[in-house]
Amino acid sequence: MFCFSILAAAAAAACGSDEDPGNGANPPGGPNGFDNDGSVDPNAQPFDVxxxxxxxxxxxxxQPAPTVEYKATLNGQPIAVGWxxxxxxxxxxxxxxxxxxxFTPKGxxxxxxxxxxxxxGRIVTRQVFVKVVSTQNGADPNAPGESGQIPKSPDDLKAGGGVGGVGGEGLGGAVTDPAIISALGSPQDGSGQNLGLLYPYDKTFFPRGQLAPLLMWRWTTGDADAIKIELSTSSGSFTYSGTFGRPAILPSTKFTRHPIPQDIWxxxxxxxGGKLPDGTPDRLTVKLxxxxGTQAYGPIVQTWNVAPARLSGTVYYNSYGTQLVKNWTALDKKGHAIGAAILGIRSGQLGPQLVVGKDSPKDGNxxxxxxxxxxxCHVVSSRGRWLVTQAEQGTPGNGRSFLYDLSAADVPNSSVQxxxxxxxxxxxxxxxxSFALTNSVDPSSxxxxxxxxxxxxxxxxxxxxxxxxxxxxxxxxxxxxxxxxPVFSPDDKKVAYIDxxxxxxxxxxxxxxxDYDAATHAFTNLKTIVTPAAGERIGFPSFLPDNSGIIYETEVRPxxxxxxxxxxxxxxSEIWWVSLADGATPVRLDALNGKTSGALYxxxxPNNHGAGTATDxxxxxxxxxLDDSTLHYEPTVLPIAVGGRAWVVFTSRRAYGNQLTATPWQSWPPDYDxxxxxxxxxxxxxxxxxDLGAAANSDxxxxxxYLPAQEILAGNSRGFWVLDPCKSDGEDCSTGDQCCNGFCQPNADETKLVCTNAPPANSxxxxxxxxxxxxxxxxxxxxxxxxxxxxxxK
Structure with a gap:
């Protein structure tokens, strides 16, 4: 009984999964007479650590990790406690x-x-601040995260989601010239060389658990022999410096992009992603x-935000020109057979999976x-169980619908016409x-x-x-x-549509x-909240997970x-939002669309992306x-808040750095190879x-x-980020929203996280x-x- 009580007390102080609870370097006050610094309340009994x-x-x-030994005493004598x-x-x-x-850090x-x-029942808390430091020179093929970032053949560059799920030519080798290493350590200012990052963007918000981004830059010189990437958090919890030469697969092409190593990312x-003592976020700074030759320039400096949580679920999307299936009679410009299908991506995957769609019968050729x-053309229920899609048959011509069960072991063969x-x-x-309100607008003319x-x-x-x-x-x-x-809110309490x-x-x-009552199927309190301006259209509404507002598309040119x-x-088109607070007015989401304080970032x-026109x-x-700030369409929102924020996935025809730069509307496969x-x-x-809880008239x-792992060659659109069908108690999990009963906790021997129906001691x-x-x-x-x-x- 004694053992149970001391272990239960310790467990109650640290319930939940391994995710950062968001308190970072600023934890809440200590319980039972103990403050954050571990000082003892004079009125408390002398239980000490x-x-x-x-x-x-x-x-x-x-290298071997240092450790910290903690000792517990009661009245100055050693006492067995739960930790x-x-x-x-x-x-x-x-x-x-x-x-x-x-205490042993994992590193x-x-x-x-x-x-x-x-x-x-008493708890004493102590704190340890772990700093992780890492350096490298060239790719490490033995590192678990980096092997997928080293292409073995030119075909790897265009397979699936591209190298590392994000494209490019992969990680470079070691820099062996001491003069170049020295130059990278003492660079000249790069502004005269027009040195700048094309992607990612400054102040981007990344969640945890994603594939490492591809750094893409431009400068007057147009080529490089070596680079240095530095990463550091505001708190000093992580610092990194890595030098890389040209990727081995890049003998004759300009060196203008390179990924962050996945294990380092x-x-x-x-x-x-946590918070500093003053309450500000612990941000991530990148320097490139x-x-x-022996002259280095830079560094380019950006600061990124990190949400202290991982995005759950799957993104289901349309793919036109996919290489995963062949089912279109229209061939591409070079006579290659292509396909159109619905693909799925889960966080961490290097490429998409075929979900719905199949090969058509073949002709004599x-x-x-x-x-x-x-x-x-498809929609997905927000809890991820059901998918409805269209076929190019029926009355009218594309009016035949199929229902798929995404929880089935064999999803393609679960279809019901x-x-x-x-x-x-x-x-x-x-x-x-379980219920559906039908749409009255054709997917296209x-x-x-x-x-x-x-x-x-x-x-x-x-x-x-x-x-x-x-x-x-x-x-x-x-x-x-x-x-x-039309769209229901994630909790089925509201509906939105274009009249x-x-x-x-x-x-x-x-x-x-x-408003919608799921018990009586009554729609009440109908309210018009946005009327389009003359010559514009609005559509594709999607609720924020707390029902505080709606994200939608505004078409500015038909x-x-x-x-x-x-x-x-x-x-x-542009992406806008409107708060559901009384008196709110619609606001264009400038930061999402590509502007800061009205200026394009x-x-x-070239190619109709703001710096030179071309034939499309x-x-x-x-x-x-015109520029890329009006090339955004079809927003949908993840139905739960993650890291204190909502997450919207949308279609865009913006350039993807210097990796994808074709003219915006070149996505009809017969027009290109x-x-x-x-x-x-x-x-x-x-x-x-x-941000949730934002002022009604703010951005x-x-x-x-860029969503990693989407097929890099194809035209992709209409993404639905939804929760996966829930898991039963005892199944592996990483977060509670994956579980039917809502909780993800350590198993009996604490070797992994599993779904359960309650937290420890129902705490x-x-x-x-x-x-x-x-x-x-x-x-x-x-x-x-x-x-x-x-x-x-906050």
């Missing part, structure tokens, strides 16, 4: 019971960890120095004989897919997926959804309403929001081929004086963080990052674990957002 002072240790990667740590990603301490225990994260010693992002295997054609294209499903949309007679209907949908009673929406691009009633062919309707919102043929590049095979518009990386489509998926967005909920109110969260600065504890944004 030494050393009492903050311990600071430095871990050099590849625990709040940051299992930083280090470990044996749980006892024992009179002493040794994979730096930062401040709190050690707790528990004795019969993991340590850097695991270390950054480039050398040609071995090419697709028809388009029967094509599956692209829905009997009702011309009804379910882009329908809004409730979070579990050449994709007749909705009956009556092309002659303005389409109207929406309400269904109890599943393999055999049946109409369901509902109330509150206007008779014959035509809801365009296209009587005008489904040429859509210019307003954005309407209503397509030359469509009277509904599309991404093609010259269409230009996106690089101006799909647009005859004059692109003079889909196997040539130099012609790769810029139509890709990007992700941006959105809560941050600069976006409180950790980050991304189940909650009903904010009071359920262990950290009282957290908020309960859409049923899960999330870091609050």
């Amino acid at each position: 030494t050393p009492a002072d903050l311990q600071t240790i430095t871990v050099t990667t590849g 625990s740590i709040d940051r299992g990603d930083i280090g470990a301490i044996p749980k006892g019971p024992s009179t002493s225990s040794i 994979t994260s730096g930062g401040l960890a709190t050690i707790s010693a528990g004795l019969n 993991d340590i850097a992002t695991n270390s950054a 120095t480039v050398a040609k 071995g090419n697709p004989a028809d388009n029967s295997g094509c599956r692209v 829905l009997a009702n054609e011309g009804v379910f294209a882009w329908a809004a499903m409730t979070q579990d897919g 050449s994709n007749p997926g909705i009956s009556g949309a092309s002659n303005n007679t389409a109207k929406s209907s309400f269904w109890q959804f599943g393999a055999t949908p049946t109409t369901a009673p509902m109330s509150g929406l206007p008779n014959n309403v035509a809801a365009g691009y 296209a009633t009587g005008a489904t062919k040429d859509v210019h309707g307003a954005l309407v929001v209503a 397509s030359q081929s469509d009277s509904v919102m599309v991404t093609r043929d010259g269409a230009r 996106l690089p101006k590049l 095979p799909r647009s005859s518009y004059d692109e003079t004086n 889909t196997t040539d990386l130099n012609q790769g489509a810029v139509k890709k998926l990007w992700v941006a963080a959105i 809560p967005s941050h600069p976006a990052f 409180c909920s950790g980050i991304q674990e189940k909650c009903t109110t904010s009071a359920d969260c262990c950290d009282k600065s957290n908020q309960c957002i859409n049923g899960f504890c999330a870091q609050g944004v």
Whole structure:
């Protein structure tokens, strides 16, 4: 009984997964008479742990790690206690019971960890600050994270998501010339060389657990022999310096891009993201120095934000020109067979997986004989169970719908053809897919997926959804309403749509929001919250996870081929938001779209990307004086808050640094060689963080990052970032939102995290674990957002 009580006390002080709880170097006050510095309340009994002072240790990667031994006493005598740590990603301490225990850093994260010693309900806390230091010269093929960043053949450069899931030519070798090493250590200012980063962007917000970004730069010299990359956190929890020569696969091409080593990126992002003692974020600074011969220039300096959490779930998206399936009769410009399908990406993967779509029958030349295997236009329920997609068959022409169960072991063969054609294209499903409000707008003017949309007679209907949908009673929406691009909020308490009633062919309707009662299927409190300006369209609304606002697209220049919102043929759009607070006005998300204080921060590049016009095979518009800030479309939002923020995935035709620079609307496969990386489509998926709790008329967005692992050659769009089908108790997990019962905790022998139905001793909920109110969260600065504890944004 004694052992149980001391271990339970320590565990209660450190419940939750290994994620940073967000307190970083500024933890909450100590319990039971002990302050953060470990000092003892004079009124408390003399239960003590030494050393009492903050311990600071430095871990050099590849070398033995120093340790700290903690000893517990009661009345000056050794006493067996239970031990625990709040940051299992930083280090470990044996749980006892024992009179002493040794903290050992893992070397994979730096930062401040709190050690707790528990004795019969009392807890003493002590702190240790771990600094991780790393240096390298050239790629390390034996490092687990770096092997995927070293291409073995030229074909690796264009396979799947590209090298390391982000493109480029991979990691360079060691710099062996002492003169170049010396030059990299004492560079000249690079402004005269027009030295600057094309990607990533300054002040980007990255989550943890992502693939390392590809650094891409430009300068007048145009080529380099060697580079130096430096990374450091504001707190000093991590510092890194790495030098690299030209990648081995790059003998004759200019050296203008290089990735951050994956193992280093993991340590850097695991270390950054907490808070400093003054409450400001522990940010990550990157410095890049480039050398040609024995002269170096730089460094280029940027500061990035890191969210102290990992993004859960899967991104499901359309891919036109995918190499994973062959199902289109239209060949590319060089006669290569191509495909159109729905692909999926999970965090950490180097390339996408085929989810829905299959090869079509072949003709006598071995090419697709028809388009029967094509599956692209789709919607996904926010809890990740159900996917609805269209086929290029039916009445009207693209009106046949299929329902897929994403929890099935064999998703492609889980499909059910829905009997009702011309009804379910882009329908809004409730979070579990049990009910649906249908859409009344065709996916495009050449994709007749909705009956009556092309002659303005389409109207929406309400269904109890599943393999055999049946109409369901509902109330509150206007008779014959035509809801365009409808969407339910993540908690099923609201719905939003574009009012296209009587005008489904040429859509210019307003954005309407209503309350929804899932028990009675009643829609109430209908309110028009955005009316488009003359000549503009709005569409693709998506709720923030706390229902505080809606992200949506504003089309500022129409397509030359469509009277509904599309991404093609010259269409230009921006991403906006509107708060649902009374009196709020719409705000353009400048930081996401590419501007700071009204000035463009996106690089101006040739091929209609702001620095020179070129012929685009799909647009005859004059692109003079236009840039990439109006090339953003189709936003959707992850249904839960992660790292205290919302995350929006959107389609963009902006240039991707110097890796993808084709003209914006070149993504129709017959217009180009889909196997040539130099012609790769810029139509890709990007992700941006959105601050929750922002003022109604402010811009809560941050600069976006390129979604890793998407197929680098194909044109990609319409991404839905949703939670995966939940896991049962006992299955492996990393966060509680992956679990059906909402909790992810250590198993009995503490060797891994598994799903469970409650936290230890039913104490409180950790980050991304189940909650009903904010009071359920262990950290009282957290908020309960859409049923899960999330870091609050200050």
